[in-house]
Amino acid sequence: MRRAPTPSPVVIRIGPEPRVMPDDFLERIRKTVGEDARLDLEQLDRDNDLHVDRAAAALHRRFLETDDVEAWKLLCDLTEDRLCALAEEVAREQGLLDDPSELVVRYFEELMVDLRPAPRGAESFLRRARDAMRVDAETWVRDIALSSARDPGIPQVWDDGHPTPEPADLAQRATRIAFHRLDQPYRRVLRAKDVEDLSTEQIAERLTLTPAEVDDLLAEASLRLAAAVDRELEGGPR
């Protein structure tokens, strides 16, 4: 069962140069949401979180109140790049190896099937999305860590104990699972090094560590990962 996301401080991003949306896009939003006193924007700067939040909240409310799928589609268009950036931050923070854009896909899927009443008050759409993606990422990491590389995920006819064939990509599955079983600090540094291709100095700056501490962390993380992969391939205890 998912726990309720813990609200986190809002980090407002306002770009150095405004990236103003074409007038017809804002007009489409106005037409879709109708008379909404909270949507009092003269222009829509896609790089200004305050603008994006206000328009997104109006579209979200419209969707929940009237099931207008056009409002939902406009919401996708308006918030996609910002949510992808937030998803990347979440993946980095959680040490999630898989594609962070999948967090955004899952978030919009949940919005589509959400039949609850529209939220009251001026809750930030972007913050709510980021908190939900953070919880989803934690759950995702845990689910991967609890899975087994030998589980084919395909139903087999129960035919008197015939052995289940091993998946062809067993080593790759084992590595992915073993990675997500590591503690978060190790996942973070390995991801920063191997996925984002950051230097030791860059990682140190991000994590507020010295380069020597980062090197130690990476060495320890590599050893633990190798041991965890071996254990998973042997099918032994976690």
Add this chain to the structure above:
Amino acid sequence: MTAHELMVERLVRAGIQRGREELANLAYGMARTCLKIAEGGAPGSFRTFDELRGVGELRTDLTRMTARVGALPHDLSTLPLADPSPDAAVMAADACLDLTRSIEGGTPRTEYARAMLDRAAGRPDEAVGRLGHMLTSPLSRRWWMFVNEGIQGTLFLTGDFETIIAIGQRVMPHDPRDSTSIYNVLAAYAWLGMRQEFLDLAPKFTASLIGVADPSFWSQQIRKEAEAFAGPLCLEIQDVYGLIPATGTDGGT
């Protein structure tokens, strides 16, 4: 297309697909609720009212999800969802299962539900046939056990106790803790008057109850059947499977 446009397209496609899956879930839930109404609970009983309320809520959710993902191939607005009679419930369940199947295809859950619908509509042979056909396709272990239990339960309606025993003996070695399957075989032994086989299997049933949340109910059931192999046994079976025992088939020795 730009990367942004591609991503938006991906989001829309995934969201609509998820919406359709949820529509299938809601329709399936509606079918199961209607099936419960069709299977039992007299009109006016608490159970029926509770399920009718469930039907009302599901109808609202179905209507909203339809608005989000598009038109349905089946018009649910004409269904007699407020009619608590078994016939109306069967019709409603049938339409809802059609809707679910139209979205997700012939999955184990839709096929199993349709077999139970056949049973509720007084077509046990079709139910057994449909369940038997399910066993020819790959099934998870959970569904394999479920389908076999469904076959055994349905065969009680036709009185085919020998087949129940044959199926039960095939299932039991794979899951010795499957209390339902063992119980079905025990009941079949009782119906056929196979006293010694009954007494030999009864301890296995008791052992299978270890760890069950409320074993006392089942223990009492099986103790009754072991001690009084005649009239009371038939009453137990009637209670469990809704059967009326045929004259003279009391299983006594």
